[in-house]
Amino acid sequence: IGALSAKSDGTGQNDDGELTFLGRVLAHLPVDLCLGKMIVLGHIFGCLDECLIIAASHSQKSFFAIPSMQQLAGHRSKLAFAQGAQSDSISFVNAFKAWHSSKKKGQLRHPKDELDWGKENFIQIKRIKEVAELYEDLKKRVSQFNIHVPQSPQTLDYTGAHRQKFILQVVIAGAHYPHYFVQGEIDEDLASRELSGFNPRTTVMVRNLPPYSFLYYKQLQSLFRLCGQVKAISFDSSRAYVEFYRTSQDSGVLPEVSLALLLPQQSAPLELSVFPIEQIEILAEGRSITHMKAARVNVDFQNQTVCPVGVVSGAVDPEKLPPNHLFVVNVTEVVEVGHFWGFQADEASLAKQRRLTAEINSCTLQPVTVSLYPNLLCLAPYSETNEQNMYYRAKILHMRGTTVEVFFLDFGNTGVVSCSGLRELPPNLQSHPFQAQEFQVTAMRPSAQSIILGNQWSSRARDRFITLVKGRSLVVSLYSILHGVMRVQLLIDTETSNTSAVDILVEEEHAMKAEESFDSKQNHEIIMSLYKDMERGTYVPNAASSSWNDRKREEKEIIDDLLTHFAKGRHSKTKVNLYGPHSPNKISFYSLSHRTSYKTVCIERSSINSLALNDSPHYKHQRMLVAGSVSVNATGTRILLRETTMMPDVPGLPALLTMLFTPIMELRTDEERTCYTGALCGLGWYGQKQEGILAEHDIELAFDVKFDVEDITEINALRVAVNRLVCEGPNGTIHLGPDRISQLQEDCRDRLIRLFTKSPPREEGPQVFFEKPEKWNQVDPALKMDIVEPEGGKTGRVLFQLHSVTLLNS
Template sequence: MSATINCKEFADYFVVPIRNKLYPAYVFEVEGKPYAIEEYYLNDLRHISYIKVPPQIFDEPMIAKEMYEVAVSLIQLFDELEMKETVYSPLGLAEMNYLHELLTSMIHKRLQVYLLHSSVTLEEQNNVFLTPVPGYRKIILSTNMAESSVTVPDVKYVIDFCLTRTLVCDEDTNYQSLRLCWASKSSCNQRKGRAGRVSKGYCYRLVRKDFWTNYIPENAVPEMLRCPLGSTVLKVKLLDMGEPRALLATALSPPSIGDIERTILQLKEVGALAISTHPEEENPYDGELTFLGRVLAQLPVDQQLGKLIVLGHVFGCLEECLIIAAALSFKNFFAMPFRQHLDGYRNKMNFSGNSKSDCIALVDAFKVTNIPCMHYNINFLCALQEELDWGRANYIQIKRIREVAELFEELKNRIKPFNMYINTQPPIMDQEYIYKQRFILQVVMAGAFYPNYFTFGQCDEEIAVKELAGRDSKTIVMLKNIPPYGFLYYKQLQSLFRQCGQVKSIAYDGTRAFVEFSRNPAERFKTLPAVYMALKMFQLRIPLELNVHPPEMIEGKMEVVTFTGLRHTRVNVDFQKQIVEPMQTSFDALEQSQTIASLPLSICVTEVVEVGHFWGYRIDEKNMTALKRLTAEINHLDLMPLPVRPYPDLVCLAQFTEFENKRYYRAQILYVSGDSAEVFFVDYGNRSRVFLNLLKEIPNYLRELPFQALEFKLCKMRPSAKSLVCGEQWSYGASQRFASLVNDCALIVKVYSVVHSVLHVDVYRYSGIKEVNIRDMLIEEGYAELAEESYESKQSNELKEFYSKQVENEENASVTLKKKQEEKRLTEMLLNHFSANKFGTPNCKVTSEMVSFLYEAIKT
């Protein structure tokens, strides 16, 4: 038997009656012949006594920073003895990552570090059995999954922190979690057995000898005393063998009466046990099994997952609920390779769409994976190698998704006796079907997992606005600890975030920097995936290191005293327009005030993004004259092909045909597909698909001119309940009605506020001689309802008068302009010296810290 089994406890439980006496069952011991394993404790490690180890407290299990240093010192000392042997160290995932960073930072040590954890892909787990490269030491950082069933033959040293993560159930919420606690002596002995398989071994326990003797428990707490009893109680009820507490009292480690009572109450809350109609007759230790309880007792999944399946049958989304139940019963089939977590996270985000739900990501990934095989046949690709390659490319573990497919089929068969079948008839599809089904699925998940589910709410906008200096938290992340003259290193910063998304601009403000990602102008307002990717970088502790020059050296090279004022100046780097210049006053006051001063505006709508969100351009005489002049100038140029391969966010000249009249206009590439690209015309606001050979290079002076297209949003309006059935989308009927109201006619808009260059407006159209507010029409017809404007919008509205006064103060504006021009001249001089490598190679490193203020906050 395993070393963790308490043989005496089993022998005393299975007693044998002989002549009116009870004798324990006989224990047969099979002696093995392992090699000797020497044990050492912290008291024995005098050769590394220079590390001050803090005292260990039984009630506060943790690994202090000094203990990691002890482990690293031991590994260094092993190199002085023999190089080829393997070191095994049992840890949790967070501890493994930290120790891995410490070991990989040892530059001159030849180490091959492998991780053994359930979240690591199966291919990476198999690497622990590889023979190390000659001259290198193999180090295995593992969880307690290596305590049994795994034999790595060349392990000679075991470093044990004597800690483990144990699955426990919270007494108040019944929520299961892995909690760090001290491992039992039997478990530590099992770990010790990883060494000494083929030669003499050594085990280093990083606890003091007296702590081991007096505080480390002999055996672990049995699972029946720390895990949920729901499944056990349901099976007892199905056998109809009396009250659960009576039968469970005969168990080897009987649970407490309080745990049984709590489990009965929770099963009644789920609906698996019936509640008596007479409260005075209610039995807190028993209840009658309901239909739902009989179904849950037959399913090899958790109670919440079983309830999800039943609710899925009721609400017509049984197939999706079966997939979720099967997937959540196993380890995550999304691959998160070590050091490639960001790529794996991006893939999962793509599968989840806009839902931000792991469960919906599982459903979509499972369905996509099974498209080639039809009816979920697990042999869904032509060849094993092709199957594995597809899985690696999409960060999906094929072996685990096969297990999910097998359980999916088993669950389908188990619910057939209850007359539950997946609907094989194709649904009646309409424009809203997908959104409605997702909405229903989210409602079902909330009902099944109640109260353990999350929704997205609103965080404190005022705090976010102040911290981000009025910038858009949906498109921006903020960095702190930016070095002096940080704008010189903008290309390094851009490359660090390139794996997250397309960087539109970087604004430097003192020791802070605001990295803004490009938003597709044809998409609705939402937090960009690139922002979530950047936050994931922060969670994964991916360092944002910059190679910099000491500021004193820069100033010494320039030999100009006035440069010291640029150490932390406010500089904006615009990658679209390819310019680096000092920032304007906060909130772009001058530009906004000029827009507001020209109210009301007569506009033409060119692109509807969604209800209340659209693009257009001004059709007053002054603006139309300027547009015609710009178009004429562009089309009189000798246009040149693009000097680079087209890529998203590139500003260029693109051809547009109107009434058989072909002309070139300024455009921004949205995405490239094959031999064509989707472009957005930045002066008019419309989109078009253009062949790549019809895209031309734009001169710098034309690129720097302000774009004339305006983005609008109807103010004081939100979707009604009828529209919210589609989740975050407006209903199809609302979209059609709004498009009919704004297209093919001139509109009058009155600006309420300007937020992140988007005009929040009231829109009017003429019906005969009467002026009609479009928002009021949508509200009257039931598509929308009145809503309060955001904090930023209300603040912008209140400051309109202040902006107007600032524009009128021409003298102050002139002084500010001269100062900005001088700053721009000095900034360009610095950038020219830096690009010419006159400062030499940067010899310092600075690590910046990331902060983000999302408007979306998780609520339980």
């Protein structure tokens, strides 16, 4: 914890050290020691208010209401309050602030209004008021130590808000050292096969479906109605893959997928009412339909079609490929850095666009007669400045009173139009393929700087990418097509040469180069061999034989007949229980501490991270989870984690955090002492035993990025800056004025951000495991350089000792 100043470096001294400033504060706080430490770290790093809310919330029963009959709605509310941060603590902060802000504005003046707000947001008002009381009490108690919440907190812009969120996540991690866990690796190939190539961000899998499973697609859709809007269901033997509509531009795992994975935890099992097989087969009227028992069938809810699968999933349709893998794209809408919409800008494609526009605007257009709803296809007006309105094919995205936001299906841009301006899309104009295409840039991911200062991408990275591509015609090279999105290498025409967009973003430290996923690499090979065959003239179109086409037509007729028949009247039914929903990308965690790494790690059901998915298993660096509370079962085989926070996906972050907050650290090097390979972190050791003082909490790190002496120096410099804010004596915290405290806090915050956003970024590398794990005192004293604490270290009562540096051969 750091409440005592005992130093354990093998000298065998008494463990009873003196109370540090942190120890004196903890003695006055009626909360768990780790939560008290969080409050002090919150003061140091300028996020005291948030830490007081977390400490008060975790010290009482949870104010989130998750009723047994409304588990999904309760969990959805908690996810919404987390605002994209995979953290229980942050969801408490945002919910508390929302309630507190509504009260201050006078919106909850009457008890009924407050109770209604609580019901709507699944917040228990009585409990949140108890948290508010404890919050005020803690605020008063820490003020005795000259620790104050700023009276008028500054309003933060996009960058400032994300910087603050990252600092808070680091403080949460620092308070709960050593409760650190990392995610286990997922076999990308196996996960892709198990999900049959579907997108793990939008799709879940259900098993144990009965024969002729396509007959029950409406029942299956209704089982997921509380999770979100189902886009499609693909049946394959006894499995079904349920895909949800993407409801926001965020490219991560959909909340709908997380909610679907909660369904098995509900008391009522997922079940279908099914017809006896004999009854189904009697209806065949002499036709053989047994081959349809395990048929592969796709249900598309947007187009309202139920069709047998004609082509093997993952296969590429050459008709939909551009004539050449190099082609020109007109960029119309930037979704995010490296993600945009556009249309092919070659002469043939532009001529097709002109013909289609002329055909639409020469028709007599009728107003839309049906009630408007999201995903409805229609015609919408659009005009450039001072030009006449023309109509184009569009899809409704969002309803906004008398206006709607639409997506133009042949261009890729969006617009807001009045509801009265929409026109019906005639059936003959629906059959033409939509011309707009979604693109993603290959082989890059956000840099640490982009992740920390933005929600994946910083506003600077976004502005730079928009400047590079928006409204321009650019050359792209097709790499692969995944889930309907073209993954491309994007070339930017600069004054001197054609440069890859990735190289520009990497050079400016907005992005870093990354591996493509297993599915993307496989698809790339198929596409490249197709282009080679077309180039050589050896490509033979896979024109299906007439007998195969006849068979598919017959299967479609059987499906339609059976669906029509069973939609009428009553038929005897039996119940079948389904297994799932499930995702092969669900993360399993293991402890960073070697003594407990063999134990099974479970996360409490109510935690946001209990159903966390790894949507990028091709990134092999460690990703870290911090637990606020850890308990072990009676047999000692399982660990249960509560109040969890998933740390940002920054390479090297688990090692940096551990080295930053560990009391004592001993660096590991390779045999030649040319580089650091890891570190042993903990409380140090006794005498000559080389065993740790509290060995079960020791963490043996094997670095997955390259650290050097400069990094250790930066960590020490940050520890010195922290010590200045929590020291005793005449220059101690209690005697500092508000301006000096603010200055020291900003110094700590700046150093923290610089440590994690090093320029140039640290290189990733393979982990090298030390041959004597968890053994202390493995460094020759002659090669160890002790670092002396400047000025305030003389008293010995500091929060952090400075790490010794093991000298390397140059």
